Amino acid sequence: MPHLAPIIAALLITNASDFATLRKDPANDGRVFVFEGVVAVPPSSDAFMILDDSGRACMFNRPEFRPPFSAGDRVRTYGNLAHFIKAKASVPICERTEILSRGSVPKPLPVSPSDLKSGKYDNRFIRISGKVEECFSDDTDSDWVYLAMDCDGETLYAASPHSHATAETHLKKLQGLVGARIAMCCIYSPEFGITSRRLIYKTTVIFVDENSIETLGESPNDPFDVPDIGQRPVPNLSGFLKLRRCKVTGQVIAIWQGDTIILRTPEGEIHNIELSGGTLPKRGDMIEVAGNAETDLCRINLNNATWRPVDIAPPVMQQTALLEERDIIRHRADRQLLAPLQHGNKVRIVGLVQDISKAHNGECTIQLKCHDDSFAVTAKADDAPEIGSTVEVTGICIVETTAWRPHAAFPRIKGVSLLATEDGAIRIVSRPPWWTPFRLLVVIGALLAVLAAILVWNYSLRRMAERRSQLYLKAKLARMESELKVGERTRLSVELHDTLSQNLIGASMEINTAEQMTLSDGPQALRHLDIASKTLKSCRDELRNCLWDLRSQALEEPDMDKAIRKTLEPYISDIDIQIRFNVPRSLFTDNTAHALMRIIRELVLNAVRHGKATAVKIAGGREGDTLFFSVRDNGCGFDPSTASGIAQGHFGLQGVRERLRLLKGTLTIESSAGHGTKATARLQLPKGAHEKA
Template structure:
C-alpha cells in the first residue's frame, strides 16, 4: 500500500490541531486550573516574593547549558507545542523561532500539538540536553505549526535537529503496534534508518504500509545516547579539535571553534565514524573544573603506529628526514610537510606554525627527527589502515635526535653535479683539442705532400735540365778551345753562349734549392713545423 504524500495524510501521523469538543473547548476544569495558576502568580507578585521571569528563547537556554550550572532561577518560554502524547509520559516538545526543547510537567492534563503556550519553569541540563521542569504553563490559543525544515537520515541521527519540528521521507521497512494507538515504524531515509513513533495510528494496518514511500512530520529525538567526555585539548584545526584524557585521544568534530591548545574542557556529543575512524560529532563544550590531567606523549615506533590503533593519540615517533615542502598559508605562518623514513615505510609530519628563530633550518635531509603531535590514521577504501601522519601543534614538537651526516643525499647530489660538470668540461676540451689535432694533421699531410712534390720536382730538374745544361756548357767550352785564332768572332759568340748557359744553370740550381725544404732536409718534422 502506498501512503499518499499529502499534508492531510501526514497530519494523521502527527495530529496538530485539537479535535472539536476537546478539553480546551468549554472544559470547566481547564478554566479553573488556569484561574488558579493566575491567582498564584498575582499573589506571589503582590507579596514581593518573586518577580515575573523574563521570556527567553530556546537557543539562549541551550547556550546557558554550557555554563557551570544551568540550574537556576525560573525562566519563561513562549512557543508552539510540536509533540505531546500522554501515553509516552508527562512531557511535550515546545518550539519557538530559535529551536525546540523538551518540557516536563506534573499537571494532570497536558497540552496538545498546535497549542501556543507560555511556560514558566526551572531549566535542567537533562541527559546531556537541556530541558524545562515546568511549574506552570498557560495556553495562549492555537497557532500554526513551525515551518518544517527537511532532515535527512544522517542529520536526524547526529542530533542536528534535536527537539525541532522537521520533515523527512523514506521507505517503510517495518511497522508494528506497541499499544492500541501507537505505531512504531522503521524508515529507510537516505543512508540511515529512522524509528518513527506514530501516535493516534489505530486506523492503519501495518502489513499494508510496508514498502510504502511516505513523508513524515514530527519532532526529532535521537535515540542513540549522547556521551560526556573530559580532557585537555591537544590541538585545534578549524572546526575540529583533538582531546586527550591522559590515556587516549579523540577528535571532536563540530562545535569546537574558539578552543585552543591546553584548554581543559568537558564535551557532550555523539559517537560517530569518519573515514572508518571514531570521532565525537556535534559536540557541546564547557570548561572542566575536575582534577587535572597529566598529559605526556606516548613514545611509540612507526611500526606500532602503522597498525592503526593510535588514532588521535598524543604520540612521539622518530624517523629520518627525506624531504620537506613549505607552503605559505598566512602572514608569518607556513604549512610545512616533512617526509620521514621509518623501517616500515614513509610517513609525514605536518606543521602550521611560525618558525621561531629559524628552527626549521637545522632540519636537514638525512637527520633523525623526533616529532611529537597527534597521530591521524589514514585508511583505504575498505577501512584498513594504510598509513598515518603526525599533526604537530608547534615547531617545538620537532627535535633533532641525530644530526645529518656530511655526505647527505642532498650534498651527494651537489657533489655529483659538480663532478658531472667537471667531466663535461673535460669532454668539451678533449673534443676541441681533437678537432684541432685533426686540423693540424690535415695541414701537416698537405704540407708533406707539397714538400714531397717539390722535392720530386727538384730532383727531376737536377737530374735532367741541370745535367743537360752542364753538358751543353762543356761542349761549348770544347768548341771554343778548338777554334783558331782567326775565328775570334766565332769564339766571342761561343763565349757568350757559354755565359748564357752558365747563367741558366745558376738559375736552375737556385730553383732546385728553392723547391727543396731546407727545414725538412736538416730538421725533424716537429722542428720543421715550428720553423
C-alpha cells in the first residue's frame, strides 16, 4: 500500500537526534527504529556505537544480535525503544544488525570540557583527554562503570556499560588506568544522569570500553607511588583540596560495613579506609593503603582504596583506661554532645539488650540501652545474648560522619555505634527473667489458641450432636411411623377378623342352614335368611366404619371431646349430642383411644337406630387408675334381659363387650321401656396414669 509509506517513514526513528528527543517520553515505548551509520569505535561484548550521517552518535546494547563487524563498517540496525521506569528514559533495544559496506574509521571531534557546555557537541562523537583520578562501579546501577577524569582542573565523569558476566574483568582493566593520562573516544550525553539513575552534576560522557581509550602517558607502575599522609601534613583545607590520591601505613583494628576498615598508624592516628573491592585484610594485619583522600574535619580518610601487606612490626600501644559511655556522649541542658575524636578507641559500656537484628556475614546488630542513650553494637551472631539481658560490651567506638564538602561548615555526625566482633567482647552480667513480656505474650497466645481450639471443638461437637440428633430423630420418626403402620395394620386385621370375618362366617352358616330347610321347613329357612341378611348388613356397617376410621383425623385431636365428636359426625347430623369427657387424651394410647371411640360410636348408633333417640349425653371421668364413661339417650328403651342378640343377627352390644374385655373392662346396661337407656363402662388405666395427667 504505497499511501502508507509516508506514515510509516514518519513513525520510524532513523537518526540520533530523533532518539535523543524521543527517549524521554514514555509514550514512545516500543517505537521502532531503523538506524544506519558507521561504527565509530571497536565494539565490545556489551555495546557498540554508531555514527549517523549528521555526525551524531548513538550507543546500542544487545550486541549478540549482530554479525562480527569492525570500526569503520557501515551497518543498519533494527529494533525498538524500551522504556525503563527506574531510569525514566527509553533505551534502544537492538534486534538485528546487518553490514552494508566496509569503510574507514571516522575521526572524532577533539574538545575540552568547557566546549561541551556550548551545546554544539550534544550527542556528537568526540575525543577528550585528561588524567584518570578514580575508577568505580555504580552501586545503584550495576550495569555501569565510571572513570573520574581531571581535565585541566575540571572533573569529568565517563561511563561505560557492561553486563553482569563481564563486570569484574571490565572494572579491573579500567582500574589499571588510574593515574594515567588518556584520550577517550566517546559521546557527550547531557541527559545521561537520567539513564544512570543518578543526577550527576558533573559533565558526563559515554564510552564503549577500554578499546575506546588511548593512553597518552604511562600509568604508574606502582599505585602506591603517591604521597604519604604521615609524611605530608595538611595545614589547612586548601591544602587538603590539592591532596588528591595518597597513602597511609598502619594496623587494621576493625572491619565494618563489609568493605570499610579502621587503620591506626604507628603514631596513633586513626583513618577510615573504604576499599574498592577484592579480598579484605584481617584484623591486626599491618598494611599499606592507597586511595582518594577525603575528610570529616577530624581525620583524613581514604576511599576507593587498594591495599598490600607490609612486613613491619605492629606498633606497641600504651595501655590506656577503657572509655565509658560518658566519654562518648555527654548531656548538657537537654542537649546531647558527641565526641567524634573517640572514633577508633576502645570503649566499655554496660546496658540492656532491647533488640537483635540479624545481618549478613555471620554478624548481627544489637540495640543496647545504656542509661538515657541507645547504642547499636555490631557483634558476631553466635555471641548474641538473649533480649532482656544485661551485658558488658567491649569494642571499638565508631563515630559515623558524612564527608566534608567545601560549601558545608562541618560534616554531620550520623551516630555512634560499637564494633564488638572480638572473642569475649560481650560478657553477660545478668540474664533476663524467665517471665519476660515475650514469653507472657507467648503464653497468652497459647491460651488464646487453646481457647479457640476448645471453641472450635465445642462448635464441631455441637454440630456433630445436631447432625446425630437429626439422624436419630429421623430414624425414630421412621421407626414410629413404621410401628404406627404395623399397629394400624394389626388393629385393622384384628377388627376385620373379629368382626367381619366372624360375621361373614355366621352369615354363611345361616345361608347354608336356610338352603337345607328350604324344602322341609320354609318359614324356618326364611328366619335363617333374615338372620344372614342382618349379619351381612352388620358386616357392611362395620366395613364402612373401618374405612371411615382410616380417613378420620380423630386420633390426632388432643381433646377427647373433639375426638369423640369427629368420630360421630357422619352419623348424627340431626341428633342433639352433649359430650363432657373429663379425661386427658394423653392418658390413652392410640389403640386404646380408638377402641373407646368405637365403643362410644356403637352405643350411640344403637341408641339412634334401635332406640330412636333424639338426644344423647356422653360423659367420662376417672377415679385414680379407673376410667368410667357412660352414654345416655332419651330413646324408647328396652329390657336388657330379653334384648335381641347374636342369634337374632344383632352384634352391636356383643362387639362392645368384646372390646371392653380386651381392655379389661365391663359394661353395664340400665334401661326400661319408654325411659331411655344408660350404658356405663368401666376399665382400668395403666398404673400411675393419674400421676401423668
